[in-house]
Amino acid sequence: MSSLLLERPGKWRWIAILATLSFMLFPVAQLLSSLQWTTGSMPFEVSFFRALLRSLKVAAGVVFVTWTVGTAAGTFFGLYAYRSRKILLSFLALPILVPSFIGALGLSNLRISVGLSDSTVLSGYWGSALCFAFSGIPLVTFVSLAALRILSPSQIQALRIHGGERLLVLGAIKSVAAISLVAAVFFGVLTLSDPGPGQILGFSGIAAEILISFSALYDFSLAAKQCLTLSVINLCIALPLVFWISKTLIYEILSKSSGEAAPRIETRASRIALFLNLAFVAICLGVPVAGMSAGLFRENHIAKIIEEVVRTIPNTLLYGTLAGLASTVFGGILALSMGRSVKLQKTLLPLLVAFLAFPSSLLALGFIQWLGLLPNFVDPVFRNRIFIGLAMGIKWVPLSTLFFLRSFGTSSRNWSLAAAVHGVSFSEYFFKILGPWLFPAALMAFFLSALFSTADVGFLLLLRPPGEDSLPISIFTIMANAPEALVSGLCLTYIGLAAILVIVLPKMFLRGARS
Amino acid sequence: MAAQAMKEVVVYTSVDDVFARPIAMEFEKKSGIKVKLVPDTEETKSTGLLNRLIAEKNKPQADVFWSGDPVRAAVLKKNDVSTSYQSKNAIGLPELFSDSKGHWTGFSARARVLIYNKNLVKAGDEPKSVLELTNSKFKGRACIANPLFGTTSMHAVALFEVLGEKAAKTFFEDLLKNKVKLLSSNGEVRRRVSAGDCAVGITDTDDAAEAIREGKPIAVIYPDADGMGTLIVPNAAVLISQAPHATEGKLFIDYLLSAETEKALAESDAAQMPVRAGVKIPSTVRPLNEITPMKVNYEVLGAELEKLSRTYLKDWVERMSR
Numbered sequence: 055m056s057s058l059l060l061e062r063p064g065k066w067r068w069i070a071i072l073a074t075l076s077f078m079l080f081p082v083a084q085l086l087s088s089l090q091w092t093t094g095s096m097p098f099e100v101s102f103f104r105a106l107l108r109s110l111k112v113a114a115g116v117v118f119v120t121w122t123v124g125t126a127a128g129t130f131f132g133l134y135a136y137r138s139r140k141i142l143l144s145f146l147a148l149p150i151l152v153p154s155f156i157g158a159l160g161l162s163n164l165r166i167s168v169g170l171s172d173s174t175v176l177s178g179y180w181g182s183a184l185c186f187a188f189s190g191i192p193l194v195t196f197v198s199l200a201a202l203r204i205l206s207p208s209q210i211q212a213l214r215i216h217g218g219e220r221l222l223v224l225g226a227i228k229s230v231a232a233i234s235l236v237a238a239v240f241f242g243v244l245t246l247s248d249p250g251p252g253q254i255l256g257f258s259g260i261a262a263e264i265l266i267s268f269s270a271l272y273d274f275s276l277a278a279k280q281c282l283t284l285s286v287i288n289l290c291i292a293l294p295l296v297f298w299i300s301k302t303l304i305y306e307i308l309s310k311s312s313g314e315a316a317p318r319i320e321t322r323a324s325r326i327a328l329f330l331n332l333a334f335v336a337i338c339l340g341v342p343v344a345g346m347s348a349g350l351f352r353e354n355h356i357a358k359i360i361e362e363v364v365r366t367i368p369n370t371l372l373y374g375t376l377a378g379l380a381s382t383v384f385g386g387i388l389a390l391s392m393g394r395s396v397k398l399q400k401t402l403l404p405l406l407v408a409f410l411a412f413p414s415s416l417l418a419l420g421f422i423q424w425l426g427l428l429p430n431f432v433d434p435v436f437r438n439r440i441f442i443g444l445a446m447g448i449k450w451v452p453l454s455t456l457f458f459l460r461s462f463g464t465s466s467r468n469w470s471l472a473a474a475v476h477g478v479s480f481s482e483y484f485f486k487i488l489g490p491w492l493f494p495a496a497l498m499a500f501f502l503s504a505l506f507s508t509a510d511v512g513f514l515l516l517l518r519p520p521g522e523d524s525l526p527i528s529i530f531t532i533m534a535n536a537p538e539a540l541v542s543g544l545c546l547t548y549i550g551l552a553a554i555l556v557i558v559l560p561k562m563f564l565r566g567a568r569s
Numbered sequence: 570m571a572a573q574a575m576k577e578v579v580v581y582t583s584v585d586d587v588f589a590r591p592i593a594m595e596f597e598k599k600s601g602i603k604v605k606l607v608p609d610t611e612e613t614k615s616t617g618l619l620n621r622l623i624a625e626k627n628k629p630q631a632d633v634f635w636s637g638d639p640v641r642a643a644v645l646k647k648n649d650v651s652t653s654y655q656s657k658n659a660i661g662l663p664e665l666f667s668d669s670k671g672h673w674t675g676f677s678a679r680a681r682v683l684i685y686n687k688n689l690v691k692a693g694d695e696p697k698s699v700l701e702l703t704n705s706k707f708k709g710r711a712c713i714a715n716p717l718f719g720t721t722s723m724h725a726v727a728l729f730e731v732l733g734e735k736a737a738k739t740f741f742e743d744l745l746k747n748k749v750k751l752l753s754s755n756g757e758v759r760r761r762v763s764a765g766d767c768a769v770g771i772t773d774t775d776d777a778a779e780a781i782r783e784g785k786p787i788a789v790i791y792p793d794a795d796g797m798g799t800l801i802v803p804n805a806a807v808l809i810s811q812a813p814h815a816t817e818g819k820l821f822i823d824y825l826l827s828a829e830t831e832k833a834l835a836e837s838d839a840a841q842m843p844v845r846a847g848v849k850i851p852s853t854v855r856p857l858n859e860i861t862p863m864k865v866n867y868e869v870l871g872a873e874l875e876k877l878s879r880t881y882l883k884d885w886v887e888r889m890s891r
Contacts, residue, residue: 101887108890166764172750253753258890266886268620270717270878272644353783415620422624430628437630516621520579520630521605531608532586537783538760540587 057473057483060393060462067398070391074384075405078448081420082412086282088423089275102263102280106287108179109259113242115183120190121231121238127191127330128198128234129226133210135317136328142335144556147196149189149338150502151552153509153526155250156545158185159533160342162254163542167348172256181255186248188338190241195334197237201230203464207316219323239295240407243288247281247413260284264413274419281416285408292407339549346545349538359543362528367551369439370508370524376443377450378504382496384447385454385503389462392455399459406452414449414512421445421517442517446507453506454499461495462488505552525551577603578817581618582635584608584804588775588839589635595833596824602817607631619644622809626650632818634807635825639666640723642673642805643871652810654819658826661845666803668868675803675867676826677834677841679774680860681724682799683790684759689768696769698793699728703743710768712750712758716741716882720755720773720802725882726874727865731797741885751889763787773802778840778853791860798863803844804834 059066131143149157161184165176175184205213205226213222249261264284268277392398425436435441465488473483507513511530518527529544582589586608593604609618619641622634626648634651636642645651646668653671666675685695694706702711716725729737750767752758758770759777763785777789791799806822808815824830831843835850842857843850850856 101883104887104891166760166766169765172761172766254757256750256752258886262890266717266883270722271875271883272619272623272648274620274624419620419624422621426625426628428628433628515609516624518607520581520607523608528586533756536585536587537779 055480057470057478057480059480060390060488061467061470063395067391067393067395070387071398071402074388074391074451078384078409078451081417081424081445081448083420084424085274085278085416085420089278098283102260102283105258105263106260106284108257109246109261112179112183112186112257112259113245116186116190116245117238117242119183119187120194120241121235124191124194124238125198125227125231125234127334128195128200129202129223129230130323130327130330131195131317132199132202133222133226133317134324134327135319136324136331139317139327139331141557142328142331143196143199145335145339145553146192146331147556148192148549148552149342150192150196151505151509151556152189152342152545152549153250153511153530154185154189154248155254155511155530155533156346156548157188157342158182158251158254159541159545160345161185161188161251162345163348163538164341164345167345177255178257182251182257182259185251185255186241186245188342190238190245191334192338193241194234194237198230198234200460201233202226204229219320223323236295239292240410243292243407243410246284246288261413268415278416278419281413285412289404289408292404343546343549346542346549349542350546351539353537353539355537355540355543358540359547362544363525363547366523366525366528369518369522370526372439373443373446373514373524374504374508376440377447377507378500378502380444380447381450381454381503381507382447382500384451385456385499386458386492386496388451388455389458392459394463394467406455410449410452412449414510415516417449418513418516437519439519439522442514442519445517446510446513447503449510449513450503450506454496454503457495457499457502458492461492465491505555576601576814576817577605578633578814578821579605579607579631580633580635580821581607581622581631582609583618583637583641584635585637585775585839588834588837588841591837592825592830592833596821600820600824602820604821622650623648626810629809629811629813631809632812632814633821633825634809636673636805636807637679638720638723638802639668639673639675639805639867640726640871640874642668642807643868644875645807645809646670646672647871647875650810651807652812654808654822656806656819656823656826658823661828662826663844666801666844666867667805673805673807674822674826675805676844677831678801678803678844678857679720679839679841680791680799680801680855681720681771682774682777683769683792684762684772684777684780684787685769685790686762686765686767687786687788689765695788695790696792697790698796699771700740700793702749702769702771703740703747705747707747707769709748709750711744711747712752712761712767712770713744714752714755714758714772715886717878717886718754721771722874722878722882723802723870724771724800726870726877727800727863729877730865730870730873731863738881741881745885745889751886759785759787774855775839775841779838781853782838791855793863794861798861800863800865801842801857801860803867804841 161176161181165174170176210222213225247261249265252259252262264277264280267273267280392402428436469487470483473487508524509526511526514524514527525548529548533541580593589608590606593606597604607618622631622645634645651672655671656674659674662674662676667673683696683699696702714721716722728740732740752761755772755776758772759780761767762770763780780787793799806825808818808822812818828845828848831845831848834841835843835854840854842854844857
């Protein structure tokens with residue numbers, strides 16, 4: 055097999071793409087095939103569209119705030135060095151990695167403990183938007199920071215000489231704005247299917263409407279139809295956006311490696327970056343943690359917290375690792391199959407955005423229905439922790455795909471040409487040249503997919519094998535009625551464990567982010 | 570109970586993990602049968618064990634569903650997920666709280682109560698009836714959980730049965746006019762009233778007990794003692810049809826329905842009321858015979874709930890959310 059395989063068109067691309075998509079969409083297809091489209095409740099009620107409108111308003115607000123703030127911050131953090139930059143960036147990553155309901159609980163606790171009424175910005179529409187922004191801003195910030203690599207050191211130097219730091223910042227923001235907009239929209243789409251913050255903070259959106267169909271009316275068919283409608287709407291949002299910015303997006307994905315500009319110390323700009331980073335950590339992480347801490351010391355539940363953590367941590371790690379693995383493998387296959395083809399990327403990227411919006415619980419339900427059809431003797435294979443962990447990763451394949459696309463795009467075609475000229479086999483080229491180049495992206499995809507999957511309780515709540523809880527599931531199931539101190543203690547433990555992961559692996563994390 | 574090594578029973582439960590797990594562990598210790606507990610919460614944040622049970626109907630993993638209320642058990646019966654089981658330990662349990670065909674058997678109960686913040690409601694001003702939440706003195710100061718979910722949904726449908734459709738709708742409309750706050754769960758009602766965010770709310774006795782245990786400034790009222798009565802919410806034990814470990818499942822149900830479990834649940838932080846007579850209870854738990862119970866037919870509540878949830882209650886919640 056030639057090392058040029060990944061650079062040439064071929065039928066294998068479509069076969070690999072279709073096979074991967076089939077696997078990803080299989081639970082959805084299973085669910086949809088069981089629906090009765092001509093009978094039963096239809097999603098097109100006024101209440102559905104009112105709820106959708108409310109959610110779209112929140113999502114639009116979140117997209118606007120995360121895009122504007124995150125792009126500017128990511129640019130500053132990427133261009134300028136400042137004290138404790140790595141550790142502060144690591145802390146800023148934490149809000150992305152904890153379940154949204156933990157942030158909402160923290161915000162709600164904080165509001166109550168400081169005696170604010172529920173008509174303030176900390177609840178309802180504004181509270182939900184704020185809660186989503188806590189994790190959205192860091193996400194877009196990191197994407198912008200990573201996208202800065204599009205500017206070569208010489209370009210940065212030229213901008214600096216021509217117009218000073220002001221022109222450099224503006225120029226850098228302009229060049230990363232498109233990719234950060236995609237990240238913000240991706241995140242906005244994710245908020246549509248997440249009922250957690252809305253439920254806790256008193257906002258009723260489209261996710262709550264689907265939850266009502268699912269959990270109160272027990273109408274799977276209606277819930278699935280509503281999900282499908284939501285996915286189509288997401289597609290309608292994603293399509294024009296992707297086409298509009300496709301030139302920039304594809305350029306960024308395909309951009310050549312241009313070396314990395316080291317962040318530089320500029321007294322004033324570095325101070326601004328430091329201030330921004332501290333402020334973001336204080337707001338996005340500090341506010342929920344302060345809310346949790348308010349209820350922590352009312353009672354001593356240390357023994358119970360330790361017991362729960364010990365009981366659930368092995369499963370948490372197992373599920374996360376397997377989900378990360380599945381997402382990375384399928385994301386890698388999908389990205390390498392798309393390769394440098396603009397046509398394939400334009401076709402598939404909007405689909406992937408829409409796929410992200412499909413609620414995890416509905417994917418899980420599709421799996422349950424499928425598992426119910428299988429003969430009993432295969433149960434030990436498909437109803438164990440390993441299969442469930444791998445299945446959890448499917449939702450996050452789009453994320454991994456983007457990381458691989460970006461990383462593959464920055465590799466040079468000439469490498470494979472040179473390898474072919476020298477008679478290097480595909481496997482040797484892949485494992486010695488391309489593989490190591492893609493490794494940081496794979497690591498980042500694995501790491502983020504694992505943490506996102508772990509934080510997303512919707513899937514595991516329905517599919518976890520009996521007695522095999524993860525820590526977020528444990529928190530989720532006790533948070534309504536357990537003592538506040540116990541819930542706060544478990545939430546803070548989860549944040550603490552995520553912090554250890556991020557701080558232990560900061561170099562890996564930042565290296566991956568830049569890829 | 571004889572030791573039965575290596576055997577297991579899979580129990581799905583909508584009862585809070587903190588209350589269900591000690592009971593499961595005690596059964597495990599006494600029977601030698603390993604309990605694989607799959608807990609859930611009946612609050613709105615749940616995507617639902619009930620959905621999982623319905624979806625797994627043709628090839629269930631669960632042997633027993635320990636429901637926090639009989640309405641969910643009735644839904645399982647309607648969907649052919651459950652099967653009949655008449656436990657020997659059901660003797661002494663009131664038939665009123667069980668399915669006549671044996672698809673679910675009621676035991677230890679909670680009650681739907683009013684709680685109020687003693688710092689915000691003056692003595693003499695405290696509500697005596699749930700209908701008083703529409704009183705102008707509680708305008709914008711009262712809260713309830715979403716009536717599409719959990720025990721609040723059961724309470725809503727019980728009010729429709731007891732008051733009649735017209736009066737019940739008037740009550741809900743008046744709640745809306747009185748700007749009642751719609752919260753995500755009974756636990757949230759407890760939290761908000763305890764914190765003084767709301768003056769009064771409707772919740773379950775286990776939530777109220779939790780707030781009192783935490784030293785929050787709240788008081789509990791068993792509402793409508795002189796009128797329609799307080800809604801009693803028994804637990805329900807359900808044997809799953811085609812359960813993989815049906816024998817062990819039956820043993821677990823026997824254990825749940827025993828006087829020992831009723832006593833343990835009464836002594837736990839859940840402070841549940843035994844429904845059989847003669848079980849010793851702590852002074853903090855009100856005996857069931859001291860409460861005026863709301864007269865409802867638990868068997869029909871499930872079917873009524875489904876109808877009501879799709880129509881009036883959904884519309885009401887939607888109007889509240891605008």
